[in-house]
Amino acid sequence: MTMALLDTYERAQLQAISDVAYGNPFLPEYPERQRVVLGDDFLESQALWNMRGDDIDAPLVDPATIAARIEPLVGTLRERLAQGAPANDSVFSLYEDAVLYLLFYRYESAFYGVIARAMEAKQTTCRFYTDFLRDWTYYFHLPSQKVPTRHEAAHIFACFYQVRRAFHHIFRYVIGGSMAAAQLRAAIWQSIFTHDMRRYRRILYERMGDFNTLITGPSGTGKELVASAIGLSRYIPFDPETMTFTVNYNTIFHALNLSAMPSTLIESELFGHRRGAFTGATQHRQGWLETCHALGTIFLDEIGDLDAGVQVKLLRVLQTRMFQPLGDTVDRRFHGKLIAATNRDLAQAMEQGQFREDFYYRMCSDLVVTPSLYEQLQEAPEALYSLITFIAHRIIGPEADILAAEVTDWIHKHLGDDYPWPGNIRELEQCVRNVLIRQAYDPPKRQAQTSHDRLTQALRQCTLTADELLRHYCNLVFAQTGSYAETARRLDLDRRTVKSKIDPETMF
């Protein structure tokens, strides 16, 4: 009688590991997957979807425990396969998933070393690829049968590097212990790898540049940081001959703030120009779209402010990936990825004819929304302290806990627990700095107060139409809450109606 290749328990363990390996690590349900594998050994505080503390790159306990636990099981399965035990696709696939999980954590710190060196503009020869390749061969090239993995070792090596970079950048750039912040991290992960990591690894990894990403959310909520996390975590091929990654990820992300530039400068920055294209164009100049590396990213901040003429030209890039420098008639191709951000309500801007619909629909195949600080604190008031600790740590390093306690106390006494943080995390950062230096923070003069006075006056004089009244009231509540969702909840209106009434640029 031939013995089954896997008993029920082993199969269940491998299936649980496969679920862990392919889940979005920042989603709140993810810890449950880890718990299935680890049982009582699972450490809730280490759950990946939590914000990381002081050291964002400290080794993670739960994944390391999982890797240690599966190693003997993977070894046993390898022995059985090596002895020629017949296996079907489902067993091979579980085996492959577990081996890749094991190998990722075996080399995780070595990959981090490559990330750190790239930050210092140094290129690393990844000698540990030799060890990786030895392990790869050990697990996948068995004496009596070749495990049918569809991947090359170098490709998986590149995928591991990308996953490690994504962890690093997401933790580095997106802070916050609320569910809203965790979901933002999960959305970034999805924007990088899509919801299906297997398909990503098979085919999509080299096509993500074709998908544009649009980031929306109030000012100061980290839209540029989200864009950096996505742009710096793109797939970069590994060259096994030279044992190097083909480009330094740290050199291929370019941010352009459109609201800070006149439209002619935007055009020339983006598309480039020929000599004599306009007065002052004394030299031929390549634009960002031309110089952008194929694995690179151009980030267009404040896209809502883009002039209609530039929108048309950019639309062509979005549709055909082609463009012409100013004064030129020859088409050039854009090879990178485009990410845009805005804090404007684009739905309203389109309604008012200020923003082209076709442009919007070309941008929104991948939409990421950053939550306001107020929204985060409504849901998890305790998140304020951890945010402050994180910021304090970034500002002064040692004694961050003491500063955090001082700032939290100050906020509690002087701003109150319901302060709306209209400037979001950017404002919180300034508040921490101010309390550090002056032991006080004066919030910028709140528009809400003036709004309130004007509304009261208009109400006394009975001069408002019903629509004006609603509009003003929406703006007033929005100024207090800083959140469309919360305003809609308080007014018992739907979010779209609220959005259509609010103009954050010229709040009443």
Ligand SMILES: Nc1ncnc2c1ncn2[C@@H]1O[C@H](COP(=O)(O)OP(=O)(O)OP(=O)(O)O)[C@@H](O)[C@H]1O
């Ligand atoms: N989620 C966040 N995590 C960490 N820091 C943040 C976050 N959001 C904002 N910050 C801090 O606020 C600063 C501003 O962030 P960023 O420029 O990304 O905001 P933004 O949403 O693009 O704002 P704007 O719409 O005004 O351009 C950052 O430099 C960072 O210090």
